[in-house]
Amino acid sequence: MKILVTGGAGFIGSHIVDSYIKLGHKVVVIDNLKTGFKNNLNKKAKFYRTDIRNLKSIKQIFKKEKFDIVNHHAAIAEVIKSIKNPLLTIETNVLGTINLLVAGSENKIKKFIFASTGGAIYGEPKKIPVDENAPAEPLSPYGLSKLLAEESIKFYARNFGFDYLIFRYGNVYGPRQNPKGEAGVIAIFSYLIKNNKQPIIFGDGSKTRDYVYIKDIVKANVLGLSKGKNDIINLGCGKEISYFKVFETISQNLKSKIKPVFAPFRPGEVKHITLSNKKAYKILGWKPQIKFKQGVKIYLKETF
Secondary structure, three states, rough: OOEHHHHHHHHHHHHHHHHHHOOOOOOEEEEOOOOHHHOOOOOEEEEEOOOOOOOOHHHHHHHHHHOEEEOOOHHHHHHHHHHHOHHHHHHHHHHHHHHHHHHHHOOOOOEEEEEEOOOOOOOOOOOOOOOOOOOOOOOOHHHHHHHHHHHHHHHHHHHOEEEEEEEOOOOOHHHOOOOOOOOOHHHHHHHHHHHHOOEEEEEEOEEEOOOOEEEHHHHHEEEEEEEEOOEEEEOOOHHHHHHHHHHHHHHOOOOOOOOOEEEEEEEOOOEEEEEOOHHHHHHHOOOOOOHHHHHHHHHHHOOO
């Protein structure tokens, strides 16, 4: 198959590109390299440096390449940045997605796989692990942008005759994650502790997330090539891990005695979230294989 991976020079996208190429698929990458890196690019992938907001450029690429599947990972994926500048996040994550859907509709794609968010789309759910039937009540423009993109995908798929598969990710971590961005607390804490700097914990450290190792996310994106038709699926471990536990686990592995700095809780961030993976198992046969402590150990070994 011929597959487009947007954001294929980024953390998650580049790992997916590697896996698709290893399986023998032809892969094209679109990335503007704002948060992605050239050295993440697989040499066997065809690369276009362009922005998904540029409809003219996107249409030209689709017309030339004739994709079977679009795997869309390009996004601004930062909660606090979305609060400070909501228009840029909405423009990139919603209008950028619609540009791909327009071009895909005109060029008869078969399937659209989308990286959404399980961490930001549900808001503060009443029950966790949260399943896909819970209402989407985002607390940030980032979460809103992903919800609007999901609705756009469903609209275009319904009206132009292609399938979709929407993945709502937990907090993904692993090698290639940028430690200098806003998102990716494991990468950020690890980099700071390794360099003898104090990480900042926003709040009292009790805030919890659902951490999923990159290899498990890649596996779901491989299974999604042939399974899952017009579905929304959570990808998480269903386990609550606190920010303080993240700090503690990394510190123990790096044998560090550095103490964290505590700062006020930031509005727009969810306090507690974990994702049910029952639907993922039912539809894809997917279950996360790598547990948190094991994943952190692998990440640190491969990164440092």
